[in-house]
Amino acid sequence: MAAVSRAAMHMPPVPNREDLEATWKYLEAGVNKIMINLADGIDMNTYMGVYTAVHNFCTSQKAVNTNNGGQIGGAHRGAHLLGEDLYQNLITYLTQYLSGLVEKSKTHSDEALLTFYIKEWDRYTTSAKYVNHLFRYLNRHWVKREMDEGKKNIYDVYTLHLVQWRLTLFEQTNKKVMAAVLKMVEKQRHGETIEHGQIKSIVESFVSLGLDESDPTKSTLDVYRYxxxxxxxxxxxxxxxxxxxxxxxxxxxxxxxxxxxxxxxxxxxxxxxxxxxxxxxxxxxxxxxxxxxxxxxxxxxxxxxLLDHDRYEDMERMYNLLARIPDGLEPLRSRFEAHVRKAGLAAVAKISTEGDKLDPKTYVDALLEIHTQYQGLVAKAFKDEPEFTRSLDNACKEFVNRNAVCKSGSNKSPELLAKHCDHLLKRSTNGTEESDLEATLTQIMTVFKYIEDKDVFQKFYSRMLARRLVHTSSSSDDAETSMISKLKEACGYEYTNKLQRMFQDMQISKDLNSGFKDFQAGLDSDIKPIDATYSILGTGFWPLSPPNTDFTPPAEVAKALQRFAQFYGQKHSGRKLTYLWQMCKGEIKANYCKNSKTPFTFQVSAYQMAILLLFNDNDKNDYEAIRATTQLAPDQLDPSLSILLKAKVLIMSGGDGSDKVGSGKMFALNYEFKSKKIRIQLNMAIKADQKQEAEETHKTIEEDRKLLMQSAIVRIMKARKTMKHNLLVSECINQIKSRFMPKISDIKKCIDILLEKEYLERLEDDELGYLA
Missing domain, CATH: 1.20.1310.10 (Cullin Repeats)
Known part of the structure; x- marks a missing residue:
């Protein structure tokens, strides 16, 4: 306590509270000690003395100003005006102090200037906090009242320091400081090491100088930004x-x-x-x-x-760069789409020279190869960006539907895809693993996604599925079901409804055959029945037509059919059975061959079976007798005989001596028949039948399309009642394009048909109306 008292005795006494000049001199000494010698600290007596002097002066009723020899104000003016005097004197002090710093700054440049600026800024802002604390009574009362009354350019003491720095020192030095900062940054950009902490401090000081003129309590980034x-x-x-x-x-x-x-x-x-x-x-x-x-x-x-040379890494780099600017990628997407389309067309053109002999697998693999290649590019270089994916899809859709094989958008792509599916799903000896088959089917769906004429695929696929089911030649039911599920997911329930019903019919047929065996076992008969299996196919679901020829089955088969008809009639009265002979097949044993100890088993069609069974009664039969007995038309009889001749099961003689099957020819069993196999497949597809079936399929497609377009038009008009002709055409396209891309001319024809049938009527101004 003695030391503190001695220190207090050396301090000048706190001046008269009403003497402005004396008070300010006392305050200035304290402020000066903080601003200049802050490092030495400030003792408690000085601190308390300054604080008390501010308090006393602001609370005095009168103050004598020796400069003007008069009184600043009467008792009624109070501390309000007295605080303003202190405030103005502080501004004057700070202006003089900062002007001195401006002069000193002129002796520095570049990094030295930054060092000077940062050092002085740190000292100044730290001092400002102390001074602000000493003048807090002024802040709480006079400054607050002035600000509350909306006075401009009045700030708390700390903010006042910042404002004066900005007005005095900053305005005169900021351009030189900024030039020094930019020099340092440029050095760093050229690879030199810099003291980046200096720039950080400069940034922070510029930010601190941002004050909102309308509200001094808030800060802005205006100074920093400018x-x-x-x-x-x-x-x-x-x-x-x-x-x-x-x-x-x-x-x-x-x-x-x-x-x-x-x-x-x-x-x-x-x-x-x-x-x-x-x-x-x-x-x-x-x-x-x-x-x-x-x-x-x-x-x-x-x-x-880069595209031409498959430079994936460089394309990824270009993508990353151009993605940073507005519309930077759009030209790339256009070029990418054109490139993929060109690559796809070129790949198909390479294999299109095979014409009708074109292998469906080769065709589909060519399409998939291009898609896989550029899908990989989109994933790796373009980050699976949706717009690049859309460009890929547009390009693939183009070269899948319009290429050298398709010849301007024919139905070839969906037909070949369906044939490739048929090859994959048929039972074969290629040893394809089930997991590999599933992966391949998934790839098939990739091509299917791009096909526009999905109805064409549906027709061909359903016909081939029918054959696989009837002939039990599917590789597995699981694979068939998986493919149908994929189609259903892509196109909906209606697209696969008939395919699923075909499977149901086959299951019902299995149960029916079990019941028929029990039925036969209960019959009293000395005749051993043939081992036959029957498939009952619903007319509305199976894409199969009755045979295009008359046919009289062999007596053995006819008796079996009578028994089955009797059994089926008991189960389902009123139903009519139509036999699809062109789909029927069987096996017969050949016991006549001299060179074989074990009888050969011939796998034959129903027509071939009828022909061969004739030779049980006669070793030789002429063409006319065979035709009269079987009732087969020449376009079915001749190919069936040709296959038997080619396999050397029969020998042909007579007639004009040519190799052509026809009238006047004699056919005999070849007792010298030889084969390394015990089971010989004679049931070959007849090219004429295949061609006719393809033509029939295309005719069916055209008819179905007309009905689909008409039903869509009626559905639209029923909902809208009236509609402009062009709008109706456009809406019809939107509804049908998921199945196929209709031609505008075909839609117009369908509209004319509906007008004739009085489903629609013409109104004024090219408008159509719906007739209920």
Missing amino acids: SFERPFLEATKVFYQTESAQFTAENSIVEYMKKAEARLAEEAERVPMYLHPDIEKPLTKCCNTALIADHSAILRDEFQV
């Missing part, structure tokens, strides 16, 4: 414009892209290192413009070269 951000961005733009122009003139585009990538990464790292977060977006935009947008034309020109 004095730091704007010149920084301008310098950045100039630097990269100059550098990139020089680099592109001396290096390849690929090397430039690597350089641009590196520069963009550097600028991104610079923000958290020493810049304000607010600059991130404008800085990124500035760099994108200077490094990418200004060179986008030459980058896009290089894209085609």
